[in-house]
Amino acid sequence: MISPDGMPGPLDFDAVIFDFDGTILDTEWPAWAAAEVEYRRYGIDPEPQLAWWTSTLGSADHQPFWEQLAGLVGGLDEPEDELIERWRAAKRAITERGEALPGVREAITSLSDRGVPLAIGSSSPIDWVSGHLRRLGLYDAFDTFATATDVGRTNTKPAPHIFDLAAKRLGLAADRCLVIEDTPNGVLAAHRAGMNTIAVPNRLTAGGDFGLATLLVDQLDEPVAVAALGIGSA
Helix, strand or coil: CECHHHCCCCCCCCEEEECCECCCECCHHHHHHHHHHHHHHCCCCCHHHHHHHHHHCCCCCCCCHHHHHHHHHCCCCCCHHHHHHHHHHHHHHHHCCCCECCCHHHHHHHHHHCCCCEEEECCCCHHHHHHHHHHHCCHHHCCEEECHHHHCHHHCCCCCHHHHHHHHHHCCCHHHEEEEECCHHHHHHHHHHCCEEEECCCCCCCCCCCCCCCEECCCCCCHHHHHHHCCCCC
16 A cells, blocks of 8 residues: 555556445445434444444445344344335435535546546446436546446445446456545455555544555545546646
């Protein structure tokens, strides 16, 4: 990993692949906040569940939290679908008020204006990703998308398939693509695909292992991130 103090300048890349959840829009905290309510509803302290929860972020290939909760309490006292819908509605209500994370809109706009091809590589379904990108006014900045809809839940991150597909759709070799990620699962997937990564942890993943990232920053508008993306000047 390159330390911020040792950042030599722009990284070498021909395209940028952005993760979506927790990288462009903070959807991960709303999902956890809504889950906390459900844990407490069933008499479970959510704090001890946080390590498990954060270990799943960035991937769709894991036990759903409502099944994990059912296991903790020996079964739900309501139809599973009712809990899922209540959780999703609470998560959606928070997420839909959210804006792009710091520096993200500026980075996407600057890269797009410079003619750098952009892609989304996400473990979420395409309708979730595209709906929020349209709401944020960022959808049209992206040249292509690779999501769980394309590869299936069991082939999402930390497997490399999403990033492999994104590179293929961009028409570029993997080592010419730079990935922006917020989770260790995402960074591992990019590493397995042979891509460099700028890791921008969110408040849930900040304590994770990002040793495989090329660069670790707190926000995309930090000078070191701006320099790495080569967007510091017109």
